[in-house]
Amino acid sequence: xxxxxxxxxxxxxxxxxxxxxxxxxxxxxxxNPGAQRLYGYTAAExxxxxxxxxxxxxxxxxIANILARVAQGEVIRHYRTWRQRKDGxxxxxxxxxxxxxxxxxxxxxxxxxxxxxxxxxxLENALRLSEERYxxxxxxxxxxxxxxxxxxxxxxxxxxxxxxxxQTQAEIAxxxxxxxxxxxxxxxxxxVWAHAVENGTVYETEYRVRRNxxxxxxxxxxxxxxxxxxxxxxxxxxxCLDITERKRVEEEARRSQRELELKTRFATIFLTLSExxxxxxxxxxxxxxxxxxxxxxxxxxEQGALVFPIWTWSDCPVPGETVRLPRTxxxxxxxxxxxxxxxxCTAGPRRSIVTPILFQNDVIGLFVIAGRTIDYTxxxxxxxERLGRDLxxxxxxxxxxxxxxxxxxxxxxxxxxxxxxxxxRVEERTAQLQAANQELEAFAYSVSHxxxxxxxxxxxxxxxxxxxxxxxxxxxxxxxxxxxRANALQMGELIDDLLTFSRLSRKPLQKQTIAASDLVAQALxxxxxxxxxxAELVIGELPACRGxxxxxxxxxxxxxxxxxxxxxxxxxxxxxxxCLPRADGSPTYYVRDNGVGFDMRYVHKLFGVFQRLHRxxxxxxxxxGLATVQRIVHRHxxxxxxxxxxxxxxxxxxxxxxxx
Amino acid sequence: xxDPVDILLVEDNPSDAELTMHVLERxxxxxxxxxxxxxAEALDFVFGTGDYAGRDAANFPKMMLLDLKLPKIDxxxxxxxxxxEPRTRSIPVVVFSSSWEDRDLxxxxxxxxxxxxxxxxxxxxxxxxxxxxxxSGHGVR
Numbered sequence: 001x002x003x004x005x006x007x008x009x010x011x012x013x014x015x016x017x018x019x020x021x022x023x024x025x026x027x028x029x030x031x032n033p034g035a036q037r038l039y040g041y042t043a044a045e046x047x048x049x050x051x052x053x054x055x056x057x058x059x060x061x062x063i064a065n066i067l068a069r070v071a072q073g074e075v076i077r078h079y080r081t082w083r084q085r086k087d088g089x090x091x092x093x094x095x096x097x098x099x100x101x102x103x104x105x106x107x108x109x110x111x112x113x114x115x116x117x118x119x120x121x122x123l124e125n126a127l128r129l130s131e132e133r134y135x136x137x138x139x140x141x142x143x144x145x146x147x148x149x150x151x152x153x154x155x156x157x158x159x160x161x162x163x164x165x166x167q168t169q170a171e172i173a174x175x176x177x178x179x180x181x182x183x184x185x186x187x188x189x190x191x192v193w194a195h196a197v198e199n200g201t202v203y204e205t206e207y208r209v210r211r212n213x214x215x216x217x218x219x220x221x222x223x224x225x226x227x228x229x230x231x232x233x234x235x236x237x238x239x240c241l242d243i244t245e246r247k248r249v250e251e252e253a254r255r256s257q258r259e260l261e262l263k264t265r266f267a268t269i270f271l272t273l274s275e276x277x278x279x280x281x282x283x284x285x286x287x288x289x290x291x292x293x294x295x296x297x298x299x300x301x302e303q304g305a306l307v308f309p310i311w312t313w314s315d316c317p318v319p320g321e322t323v324r325l326p327r328t329x330x331x332x333x334x335x336x337x338x339x340x341x342x343x344x345c346t347a348g349p350r351r352s353i354v355t356p357i358l359f360q361n362d363v364i365g366l367f368v369i370a371g372r373t374i375d376y377t378x379x380x381x382x383x384x385e386r387l388g389r390d391l392x393x394x395x396x397x398x399x400x401x402x403x404x405x406x407x408x409x410x411x412x413x414x415x416x417x418x419x420x421x422x423x424x425r426v427e428e429r430t431a432q433l434q435a436a437n438q439e440l441e442a443f444a445y446s447v448s449h450x451x452x453x454x455x456x457x458x459x460x461x462x463x464x465x466x467x468x469x470x471x472x473x474x475x476x477x478x479x480x481x482x483x484x485r486a487n488a489l490q491m492g493e494l495i496d497d498l499l500t501f502s503r504l505s506r507k508p509l510q511k512q513t514i515a516a517s518d519l520v521a522q523a524l525x526x527x528x529x530x531x532x533x534x535a536e537l538v539i540g541e542l543p544a545c546r547g548x549x550x551x552x553x554x555x556x557x558x559x560x561x562x563x564x565x566x567x568x569x570x571x572x573x574x575x576x577x578x579c580l581p582r583a584d585g586s587p588t589y590y591v592r593d594n595g596v597g598f599d600m601r602y603v604h605k606l607f608g609v610f611q612r613l614h615r616x617x618x619x620x621x622x623x624x625g626l627a628t629v630q631r632i633v634h635r636h637x638x639x640x641x642x643x644x645x646x647x648x649x650x651x652x653x654x655x656x657x658x659x660x
Numbered sequence: 661x662x663d664p665v666d667i668l669l670v671e672d673n674p675s676d677a678e679l680t681m682h683v684l685e686r687x688x689x690x691x692x693x694x695x696x697x698x699x700a701e702a703l704d705f706v707f708g709t710g711d712y713a714g715r716d717a718a719n720f721p722k723m724m725l726l727d728l729k730l731p732k733i734d735x736x737x738x739x740x741x742x743x744x745e746p747r748t749r750s751i752p753v754v755v756f757s758s759s760w761e762d763r764d765l766x767x768x769x770x771x772x773x774x775x776x777x778x779x780x781x782x783x784x785x786x787x788x789x790x791x792x793x794x795x796s797g798h799g800v801r
Contacts (some may be wrong), residue, residue, distance in 0.1 A: 006728060034721060238705060450758075452728075452758045452779065453673050453675070453676060453758060453779075454675070456675070456679065456758075457673075457675035457676070457679065460675075460679040460682075460783075461675075461679065464679075496760075499760060503760075
């Protein structure tokens with residue numbers, strides 16, 4: 001901004017036109033040398049006075065009028081009028097008046113540019129203006145303008161070149177300017193120049209020019225021939241432009257582009273390739289990027305050792321194999337880079353750069369590149385450092401992922417081993433159970449055949465004795481025989497019940513939808529012979545369930561049979577079948593009676609085989625009914641329990657699977 | 661040896677055999693009951709082989725009372741062979757077993773047993789079954 005202001009000031013100062021700045025009220029604030037030349041007043045005389053002092057008597061009020069229009073934002077262009085000089089003489093002028101605005105776009109003043117339109121002034125001005133324009137252009141431009149003759153020797157002064165190179169005009173003269181050109185570029189200049197001169201075409205090239213601080217700057221140079229009236233080349237005019245910065249920016253952009261591409265490639269590699277492929281792929285990308293032949297890329301494993309899965313080092317002993325270096329072996333160049341956590345660079349025939357890859361200040365990997373034809377530069381080192389920084393998070397993530405994967409696989413393997421062991425144990429246990437079951441079955445089979453045979457004989461022969469030989473027997477003997485027969489019968493029942501029980505346990509479940517109310521009806525029908533006519537039967541609402549029809553009927557038969565039996569001595573036996581409200585969807589059925597009940601102290605014995613809580617003389621039974629109930633309910637995945645108070649009835653509950 | 665036989669009782673348990681004989685006699689169900697003590701002997705008797713070579717094999721018993729659990733050749737095998745042979749297929753066979761097992765009952769039925777009676781402590785059912793088979797001559801299938 002300040003440069004711009006300076007520029008403006010210079011332009012205002014050196015302008016041949018009168019440039020006057022006034023406030024809106026007409027008070028002069030700016031008065032340039034051109035104004036002094038035109039009107040004869042010095043700046044000191046004019047500034048602070050009203051601009052109307054320039055008005056002649058004939059044009060009185062004109063300026064006020066112009067200012068009023070400008071105040072409205074209007075621009076008055078090339079207004080031709082007469083003004084009066086300090087000495088009173090009239091002057092023919094063309095005035096352009098524009099509003100001056102403040103930062104808020106408010107008009108705060110006017111600028112007037114007045115040009116002497118007298119004939120003489122016009123001619124002089126035209127010439128001077130042309131030259132000035134050229135000079136201004138040369139000055140205003142960042143380009144270094146030059147004029148050369150056909151030989152390429154300097155013509156006239158090259159002020160910008162002087163400033164840029166620090167050469168004096170004398171040093172520039174002739175071919176002297178070439179001294180500032182990089183020696184390596186001079187020959188090329190001559191060739192291109194000769195070609196342009198010969199063909200009268202545009203001269204265009206690039207060369208390095210030594211700046212006044214000694215630094216060579218890259219210049220883009222362009223020149224054109226200027227022809228005279230006869231069509232002959234009179235001279236060459238051209239310019240040089242310092243493109244070093246542009247080149248640098250371009251190079252930077254190219255580099256950024258390449259590194260961005262490399263980053264993308266890294267990301268792709270890490271995301272898509274398997275563990276043993278990524279290192280080769282990454283190294284390949286880096287080597288290509290760094291124009292290097294050889295390289296090593298490795299990571300630090302869980303134990304803190306440096307592992308190189310990939311190795312393209314021609315003179316190393318173990319190419320193509322994974323190398324593992326524990327921390328104790330971190331020495332030499334690599335060790336230095338790893339321990340000091342910074343890249344290390346060597347020059348000469350075995351030139352290389354070793355770059356540690358750091359993640360949150362931990363060394364997680366390392367790459368080494370070598371085998372380039374020219375030494376690595378500080379810039380290469382920085383590039384590698386950047387690559388290392390870019391690589392670090394992806395490498396870290398990948399290493400973590402691989403570690404987790406390995407951990408997961410280990411855990412899975414353990415689980416598989418445990419499962420296999422479990423399965424083996426289950427198989428063994430199953431085989432044992434099957435063997436036991438078979439034994440049990442064989443036992444039951446033999447019981448049903450062999451145990452019953454002697455009973456039949458005891459029962460049968462005592463019956464024959466009683467029926468056919470009674471006369472020969474005394475009454476005591478007859479009684480004893482009766483006892484023998486009754487016990488044999490009882491034993492037969494026990495065996496039958498036991499066999500039934502055993503069969504229930506072995507029979508495969510055939511689950512189906514069961515209408516519980518039907519089952520209860522069937523069970524009650526079966527039990528009718530033993531049900532006292534006076535008994536009161538209350539059947540509640542019984543939801544359907546899933547289970548084995550035959551077995552579940554047995555459950556109801558057994559429970560109802562008990563209920564009938566133990567309430568049979570009541571004046572009004574009352575037997576109730578119902579279902580509790582479902583809490584979790586599975587029905588809880590119950591059978592309740594108002595019978596003798598049982599002592600809750602013995603509740604744990606209720607469901608045991610051959611367990612009886614009442615004396616046989618009081619209530620007949622083998623003590624296997626509830627054991628059977630429990631076995632069946634358990635086989636259905638349900639629960640069964642009983643509640644009672646001695647002499648106040650009993651309730652038996654069991655749960656089953658709901659019918660879906 | 662060639663006397664006609666009313667009932668061939670195949671029973672290895674002497675007490676059971678005696679009891680069965682007694683019941684048959686008491687109920688006048690058979691006068692000529694012949695007892696064999698294992699499956700092999702039963703087959704020899706029926707087919708006139710072995711110890712029974714020369715017996716008139718055409719002189720079939722009116723019925724067989726067959727225990728299942730027998731020495732040498734078990735009852736089901738005896739049943740199978742008797743029912744597989746056209747000559748003997750028509751002999752009514754009452755399987756008279758102490759087994760309640762469904763599989764035994766089903767196997768006996770599948771092999772063509774005419775009746776299946778579980779050896780009772782009370783003989784009423786047995787007597788009824790034997791009488792039914794004897795009266796119909798071919799048993800009730």
